Amino acid sequence: MKKYFLAFVAAVASCVSGFAVDQGAAPARVVVLGTGTPSADPERWGPALAVVVNDRAYLIDCGPGVVRRAAAAEKNGIAALKAKELKIVFITHLHSDHTLGYPDLIFSPWVLGRKDALEAYGPHGLKNMTSHIEKAWTEDVRIRRRGLEQANATGYEVKVHEIQAGVVYRDENVTVTAFPVKHGIWKEAYGYKFETRDRKIVISGDTAPTDEVVKACDGCDVLLHEVYNPHGDELNDPHWKEYFRTFHTSPAELGEIARRARPKLLVVYHQVLERLPESDLVEQIKKQYSGNWVSARDLSVY
Ligand SMILES: [Zn+2]
């Protein structure tokens, strides 16, 4: 009896908070599809994440292999990541390691039965990139549509939304807010905040340390943040040293950001960690930050 009463209270509470009542709702989850970087590391595929809420998947970035990584997560039991259900993506910035899977995301789910156009949100320049991809595969689309495959006429289309900072998307599951981050000389690079009925999830994108991440998280449930190895051999070279200082975040800087942002869980991804043992990463983050954190592997779920 008590159990039913608590379920009733939870349903009323969700009504009061303004979200649709969904008594069977599972908590929002983040699936780390790829933790990688431009390195061709077979254990770490291209950067891509999915926030999954009520059986809908919202992708963030589309590094190499994104559709196959989503299929692997589906095999692990996350039905929302079935290829033909991949319908929306939020791109942090247009670096190739974050967008090489974009043609894959446009065409593979269509070939596998998606009828809806892909909705793609991201910085200015995304329309230009999309139209070049569409041109590059014109003949493929013609053959699949006109030939014996009889593919549908809509699922390869892309609705591009070039964004600026602020709320960029809202539906019954989630409100998505973009915030500007500092990624060297990129004019536009964003992090994203996902607010669901039960969780606040913040994704740094690629960035040097910035207060914008601290503001967006502010005690959030999960903060996913990038990191680089400050002792890599490349850093003996002044231009690489300057590159990492202005484009990325060192473990000590990340510790400081996390201490101020106070996430319930820090998830380190997009690890530019060549030859940095994880034990060193632990040591350097711990100097500043005593909260919960984890160094993500591909296909982990938080
Ligand atoms: Zn990157």
Ligand SMILES: [Zn+2]
């Ligand atoms: Zn980048």
